[in-house]
Amino acid sequence: MDNDAALKRLSALAQDSRxxxxxxxxxxxxxxxxxxxxxxxxxxAPNTMSAQLLVLANAGLVRAxxxxxxxxxxxxxxxxxxxxxxxxxxxxxxxxxxCAPVIASAAACCPPxxxxxx
Amino acid sequence: MDNDAALKRLSALAQDSRxxxxxxxxxxxxxxxxxxxxxxxxxxAPNTMSAQLLVLANAGLVRAxxxxxxxxxxxxxxxxxxxxxxxxxxxxxxxxxxCAPVIASAAACCPPxxxxxx
DNA sequence: GCGATACTTCATGAATTGTTGAAGTATGGA
DNA sequence: TCCATACTTCAACAATTCATGAAGTATCGC
Numbered sequence: 001m002d003n004d005a006a007l008k009r010l011s012a013l014a015q016d017s018r019x020x021x022x023x024x025x026x027x028x029x030x031x032x033x034x035x036x037x038x039x040x041x042x043x044x045a046p047n048t049m050s051a052q053l054l055v056l057a058n059a060g061l062v063r064a065x066x067x068x069x070x071x072x073x074x075x076x077x078x079x080x081x082x083x084x085x086x087x088x089x090x091x092x093x094x095x096x097x098x099c100a101p102v103i104a105s106a107a108a109c110c111p112p113x114x115x116x117x118x
Numbered sequence: 119m120d121n122d123a124a125l126k127r128l129s130a131l132a133q134d135s136r137x138x139x140x141x142x143x144x145x146x147x148x149x150x151x152x153x154x155x156x157x158x159x160x161x162x163a164p165n166t167m168s169a170q171l172l173v174l175a176n177a178g179l180v181r182a183x184x185x186x187x188x189x190x191x192x193x194x195x196x197x198x199x200x201x202x203x204x205x206x207x208x209x210x211x212x213x214x215x216x217c218a219p220v221i222a223s224a225a226a227c228c229p230p231x232x233x234x235x236x
Numbered sequence: 237g238c239g240a241t242a243c244t245t246c247a248t249g250a251a252t253t254g255t256t257g258a259a260g261t262a263t264g265g266a
Numbered sequence: 267t268c269c270a271t272a273c274t275t276c277a278a279c280a281a282t283t284c285a286t287g288a289a290g291t292a293t294c295g296c
Contacts, residue, residue: 003137010132013205015284019125027208036242048285050244069242069293077209084202087131090145091195133254154272166255168274187263187272 001082005060009083012059017044018052025062025075032074034067119200123178127201130177135162136170143180143193150192152185 013019020042025033033041039049053073056062060079065072131137138160143151151159157167171191174180178197183190 003134007132007134007137010128010137011283014125014128014132016121016125017284019121019128023205023207026206029209034242035244039243045286046243047245047287051284054244066292071243080205084205087141087198087202088144089141091147129253135254152272153274157273163256164273165257165275169254172274184262189273 001086006083006086008059009061009079012055012061015052015055017042017048018056021049021052021073022056022061022075025073026080028074030074030077032065032072034070034072036070038073119204124201124204126177127179127197130173130179133170133173135160135166136174139167139170139191140174140179140193143191144198146192148192148195150183150190152188152190154188156191 013022021038024038024041035049035053036046038044038053039046042049044052053062053064057064057073061076061083062073063076065074131140139156142156142159153167153171154164156162156171157164160167162170171180171182175182175191179194179201180191181194183192
């Protein structure tokens with residue numbers, strides 16, 4: 001991922017409503033949520049919502065697909081992943097022990113089920 | 119980390135020079151870099167740089183410490199970590215297999231040295 | 237085809253942000 | 267104390283971004 005793309009994604013996320021939309025979609029997962037449902041959930045006008053979703057889509061963070069009259073938006077998890085990688089790039093500087101905690105806490109979102117050490 | 123803090127951090131990073139500064143400091147690690155050196159490295163006026171660094175510092179992403187006449191800036195890795203966690207929060211939605219690749223690729227920045235498979 | 241629903245696009249005005257020059261503060265050396 | 271270096275702060279202008287109302291496009295059921 002290049003600098004411009006990263007900047008576009010960060011700018012897209014750096015706004016109250018859009019960050020809320022993104023987090024809602026992250027929680028919703030690959031199934032996604034219809035534009036209208038997002039608008040209602042966040043109490044936003046449909047046209048405003050549409051503009052916000054366009055920004056997120058142009059940044060590559062979400063993808064739109066039509067389903068009947070609705071348009072379903074879902075997070076592009078690989079794009080999200082690429083952004084995290086970009087931000088942590090070369091964070092080691094030859095010292096993995098420094099950035100290891102960063103990765104560890106990010107991984108905490110998904111505790112492995114089988115070996116749950118207290 | 120709350121929504122406002124995350125928003126402040128994303129806004130701080132969502133700007134060309136500041137993203138460059140941040141990445142430079144990520145690479146530099148805990149030792150940090152003097153404000154003047156950052157300004158020279160990125161070919162930016164000292165006062166402009168000062169304003170940018172202030173934004174990053176107010177967002178909590180970097181910390182400043184004085185060393186003689188210089189002021190050294192360094193990334194606050196725990197703040198950076200908290201932001202990544204915030205963005206990936208509840209990304210599982212009960213399905214770790216979805217967000218696992220996200221974490222895995224972020225972790226790729228720090229390949230474990232001892233067991234280098236492949 | 238017609239009307240209703242679901243969203244998007246466009247144009248406008250208000251607010252926020254970024255850069256610059258000038259002036260100010262802090263440290264170190266003579 | 268005096269000067270130079272290293273940064274920061276202030277004030278002001280230019281550029282970008284955001285929300286809104288009005289109008290437009292696509293789909294569905296009748």
